[in-house]
Amino acid sequence: MSRFAGFALDRAFGHPSGLLGAAGGALMARSNAAAEQQVVRLARLTGAEEVLVIGPGPGVGLRAAGEMAARVVAVEPSAPMRDASCRRCAELPNVAVEDGTAEATGQPDAAFDVVLSVNNVQLWPDRAAALAELHRVLRPGGVLLLSTHERWLPGGRAGLHADVRAAGFADVQTWAWQPNRGTTQAQTRAIRPK
Template identity: 35%
Template sequence: MSELEEAKAKAAAAYNAAADHFDHPVSSFWHRFGQQTVERLGLREGETVLDVCCGSGGSALPAAEAVGPQGKVVAVDLAERLVALGAAKARAKGLGNIEFGAEDMLALGYPDASFDVAVCVFGIFFVPDMVAATKELWRMLRPGGRLAITTWGPDLFEPANSAFWEAIRAERPDLTKGFNPWERISTPAGLRQMLGEAGIEKAEIVAEAGSHPLNAPEDWWLIAMGSGYRGTLAQLNAATLARVREKNLAAILGCKAIATNVVYGVATK
């Protein structure tokens, strides 16, 4: 299996498993940052939007509302269970201008200049070759079109993240990660460099510091179960999972918030 195929399989497996907790209220940041990404784009009625790594519609649904019935949103994600959640929400909202699909953003096959806007929120870093993925999104944009890439800033989910990996290391050191993929573009300079390598010289990049409240340590566990961490947790047997949970939550007793720093990038073609 190639590096790309392996990365795709891991991402799909993790987020399909996470679908049962992905839309839990404790993880409201998915939709908050999706909405804020869309607001930065100033979408106009009638525009066409491609949303890749769309999850359950955090940015795709507000985009569909913004472009109106004359516009269209194509929303794709490798995780078919998340796509199904998004499609159900679109039906509940009566949005007939959005099309959800379980597809690979690198193999969509749309001609050049097919869309007015391309959006990728918290997803571009899952592709081993981010530059190639960004070039593909840029290719599908019309002249004057806008590309929005939103990524995590530094210290994501700290202090709970470090406590999580310490608990994993104590039980299954073979599953411990050396680094998180988003760290490659977690600063404005890093994101700007990646965009430059993709041939995008001008972009408005904004780093935004933020935090997400925890009412109890258990809130963090629900977030972990509804995110990419689930890919690691799914490889544990029940007894090991229980010990990891206990260690992780004991380490963050009294923690009232976790870091959710974000970097927004918007470029016009």
């Protein structure tokens, strides 16, 4: 990949900013919607949970979680995507959007029942550190749900599965899921042991 192509992809999707970030956000809202909805369904939210969403982008999945959970906090490193998420969830008083990353959420220990992440695991610079952080912020018995583009996932499904287990999670399940449109997703569900 050329240096320019790498820069353009980073500005559109990795760290959205400027016109490329706006275009990337619009594309993410459409192309990630099925995976976002799937992950929220898999979480089986009952209305009592406190949920952390990692990298909500334009906020499609964040809104879906906010409509079903007691409280939802999103951490997003991109200011334009934080703004887009805030606009999408403006009428949901139980949703907060903050600056942060998977590796540094800024959240307290054992604060969440569920952690959700869609299509950003492949962008985490240090997956082991991110998974350790997500383990830290989950309550014992809490659920981790990850979904990401399989073709761009370093180490593939097997690598993700092994990394989640190495971070101390139990009952790790990893599978491929194909939305009606879009790329195959590598999805993982795991529990923080009690």
